[in-house]
Amino acid sequence: MTTRPSTVIVGASIAGITTAESLRRAGYDGAITVVGAEPHRPYHRPPLSKQVLTGQWAPADATITTAADGVDLVLGVRATGLDTGRRVLLTTDGELPYDSLVIATGVSARRPAVAGVHTLRTVDDAAALTAALDGASRALVIGAGILGAEIAAGLSKRGLAVTLTGRHRELRFGTIGPLLSPRLVRLHRANGVRLRLGVDAVELRRDGTVLSDGSEPAADVVVTATGCRPNVGWLAGSAVRIDDGVVCDTAGRAAPDVYAVGDVARWAPAPRVEHQQHAIEQAHAVATTIVTGRPPMHDIVPFYWSELHGTRIQVYGRLDGANALAVVDGDVAGGRFVALATRDGAPVGVVGWNLPRAFREARARLAPIPADLGERQLVP
Ligand SMILES: Cc1cc2nc3c(=O)[nH]c(=O)nc-3n(C[C@H](O)[C@H](O)[C@H](O)COP(=O)(O)OP(=O)(O)OC[C@H]3O[C@@H](n4cnc5c(N)ncnc54)[C@H](O)[C@@H]3O)c2cc1C
Structure with missing residues (x-):
């Protein structure tokens, strides 16, 4: 008698759920448990700082709809350890x-240590933040990366007077930040967001902050967006190597029959990536490896998008060190264009500004992606 194989997935978000779906789609007939x-x-987390924050969606609209059959979803249970010798996951609910x-x-x-100061990573954070907006008229957002910019735009759309502060002189937008910064600055200013760049928040309060230039902007709501840390504490003492996330080979293997996908995973030598589509593509790849025993050959290139003040910004490529943007389609003055990012003259990526179809075409020309790796649609 043969026993069914079993796959246990730790983490029930986009990377974990997509891995389960992809296993089934690839014909895996073993047991699948997602903890x-x-x-x-x-x-889905992306709508939390967009449609949910602006009030267009209820939090339930962000639920991931899954088509995978026969997946055992174990929620409210935390993994506490991994014993690769015995091939057992330790959890708050026993061993698997x-x-x-x-x-x-x-x-x-990274959570602020001051009670009443918000951040935005989970649906509970979104509920707490939107509840705090009742009667508020001024907001202060600390951290001028992609998430901070989205929160500022969302709060501004809700009618609050928003100040966005960041320690760098430019607005950051992933690795393409410095090249897009002047355009992002204009976009925020045109939509009424006040920018305070090149300053540190030296003292955080629930009703404002003290900045390193001595000024003290006051606010009814304060939100920090100052980065994240990989959830790896539960792996302490296991055979898995940790160094800014779970260190894997180029196929996502962290130890024999142990894989890592999504924001927690670092598929060396590439850096760790915190973007939804990247998590989805890693999940597809690992599912293929588990089912066939062979990793797919294609390279996973970072792709991300954002919505700021009604403008859709899309970025594809490995853009570290990119030093020029050349418009290849659209009309910059009209606020719709696609640009090729180059590093010392060599193309390294594509940036789309409110021109999604032309962006997709330019991206496909730069590096065709397999047809089965389409972007996952968010509902509704
Ligand atoms: C507000 C917001 C907006 C975003 N917008 C965009 C965007 O526009 N575009 C884009 O590309 N990306 C965006 N992202 C990033 C995107 O959401 C992430 O890349 C994606 O969620 C990564 O998925 P993941 O499954 O790897 O990790 P996560 O979504 O972080 O999920 C990990 C899950 O594992 C669980 N977990 C942790 N530890 C344990 C444990 N010990 N045991 C069991 N479970 C555990 C966590 O509770 C969590 O549910 C956004 C993120 C946020 C927060």
């Missing part, structure tokens, strides 16, 4: 044996 620490049905284990525990936001 997730949060008590909620799995949900596995044949293959997939780590998809993502990252956690």
Whole structure:
């Protein structure tokens, strides 16, 4: 008699759920268990700082709809350890044996130590932040990366007077930040967001902050967006190597029959990436490896997008060190264009500004992606 193989996936968010779906789609007929620490049905995080923050969606609209059959979803249970010798996952609800284990525990936001100051990583954070907006008229957002910019734009759309502060002189937008910064600055200013760049928040309060230039902007709501840390504490003492996330080979293997996908995973030599589509593509790849025993050959290139003040910004490529943007389609003055990013003259990526179809075409010309790796649609 043969026993069914089993795969245990740790983390019930986009990377974990997509791994389960991809396993089934690839014909895996073993048992699949997904263990997730949060008590909620799995949900998409990108809408939290967009449609949910602006009030267009209820939090439930961000739920991940899954088509995978026969997946055991164990919610509200936390992994506490991994014994690769015995092939057992330790959890707050007992031990789970596995044949293959997939780590998809993502990252956690750096949380402010001051009560009443908000951040935005989970659906509970979104509920707390939107509840705090009742009667508020001024908001202060600390951290001028992509998430801080989205929160500032969302709060501005809700009618609050928003100040966005950041320690760098430019607005950051992933690795393409410095090249896009002047355009991002104009976009925020045109939509009424006040920018305070090149300053540190030296003292945080629930009603404002003291900045390193001595000024003290006051606010009814304060939100920090100052980065995240990989959720790897539960792996301490295991055979898995930790160094800014779970260190894997180029196919996502962290130890024999142990894989890592999504924000928590670092597929060396590439750096760790915190973007939704990247998590999805890693999940597809690891599912293929588990089912066929062979990793797919294609390279996973970072792709991300954002919505700021009604402008859709899309970025594809490995853009570290990119030093020029050349417009290849659209009309810059009209606020719709696609640009090729180059490093010392060599193309390294594509940037789309409110021109999604032309962006997709330019991206495909730069490096065709397999047809089965389409972007996952968010509902509704
Ligand atoms: C507000 C917001 C907006 C975003 N917008 C965009 C965007 O526009 N575009 C884009 O590309 N990306 C965006 N992102 C990033 C994107 O959401 C992430 O890349 C994606 O969620 C990563 O998925 P993941 O499954 O790897 O990790 P996560 O979504 O972080 O999920 C990890 C899950 O594992 C669980 N977990 C952790 N530890 C344990 C444990 N010990 N046991 C069991 N479960 C555990 C966590 O509770 C969590 O549910 C955004 C993120 C946020 C927060």
